[in-house]
Amino acid sequence: MKAIGGYFELELNKGEEYHKKAISLNTGRNALEYILLANGYKKIYLPFFTCDVLLEPIQKLKIEVVFYNINELLEPVFDFNSIKHNEAFLYTNYFGLKDSYINVLAKSCKNLIIDNAQSFYSKPIKGVDTFYSPRKFFGVPDGAYLYSNKNLDIDLEKDVSYNRFEHLLRRIDTSAEDGYSYFKENDEKLSKQPIKKMAKLTQLILSNIDYRSCANKRRQNFNYLHDILNKTNLLEVVVQGESVPMVYPYWCEDIGLRERLINNKVYTATYWPNILEWCTKDDLEFKLASDIVYLPIDQRQTEKELVEIIKIIKNEY
Ligand SMILES: Cc1ncc(COP(=O)(O)O)c(C=O)c1O
16 A cells, blocks of 8 residues: 655656657667567667667677668668568667658668657657657656557566666756766666666656757757858758757867867767777768767757857857
8 A cells, every 4th residue: 555644755746748658668778678579680780870788688689780881961871672571770860850861761661660869759650669768858867768569578677766866966956067977877777777667756757847848949949059050060950840859960170179168068978989989980970979069959058058159169258
C-alpha cells in the first residue's frame, strides 16, 4: 500500500509527457538494444558520425557493425539496395535538422532505425523504429522514448534516477562549473545498464515541461543566429519550418572560436569526441567533429545571451 501522510516529496505538477504513446525506457542506447533484440537483426549499418555509446548494445548482442560515411548535407553515402532482411540501417536526425530528408529516406531504406536523440520533437514515421533521449533537450539525467514495431515480451525492471541528479541540482544552486564533474559522473553511470523502464522521477519531471514554449524558443533562437551567421557558415543549414533544432551548427574558419567561447563561459559540446579517433583528418566526419562549433539555442537562452555569443564570434566583446 502507498504511504499516506508524513513528510512531503518533491512537489511536481502532473502534466503530460510529449511522447505519450511511446515505450518509456532508461536510455537511448538501451532503446536501440530493444529494437535490435525485438527484430533479431544480425548486422547494423551505423554512421561514423555518431556517439560511441551506441556501440554498447551492438557489442553486447555481438551484432556485426559496418560504418558508413555521410556527405556535407549530413546524408548517407550508401546503396540502400544492399541492406538484407536481417540487417538494420541507423540514421541520426542530426541536430534536429533532417526531418524532411528522413521522410524521403523512409521510402527507400528498409529496416530503418531513426535515432532522434538530437531531435526530441520529431514525430515518428509510421512503421519506422525510432528512439529519443530527452536528456539532450531537458534537465533530466536519463530516460528514453521508443516507437517500435515489435514488442519485446520481457518484464522490465523500473529504473530509479534520484541518485543521478546532482549536476542538475548543483547547476541551479551553485554553478555550471561546480556541477560539471557530477555531470560527467552521472553520464558514466548510464553505461552498461540493462534495459529498464524509465524512472518515475524522470517521467514526472518530463511531465512538467512546457513543451510548446520550449519548442518556440528553440526555433526563435536558432533563426536569430542563422539570420546573422548564415552568410559565413560553411555548413549548409536549411531551416525547416516545423522542426525543433538542438543546437546551431556553425562551421567557420576561425579556429580559436571554441576556446574564445569557453573563456567567456559559453560552453559548446563536441559531436562527438570518438570521431577524432575513428576517422582521419581528411574525412568529412573528422571536420564535422573538430571544426564545427555547436552553438546553444536551447530554451534557456534569451536574446541577451545570443547577443553575447555573436559579440564573441565577431570579436567585439
Ligand atoms: C546521436 C546519439 N544517439 C544516441 C545517444 C545515446 O543516448 P543515451 O545517452 O540516452 O543512451 C547519444 C548520446 O548519448 C547520441 O548522441
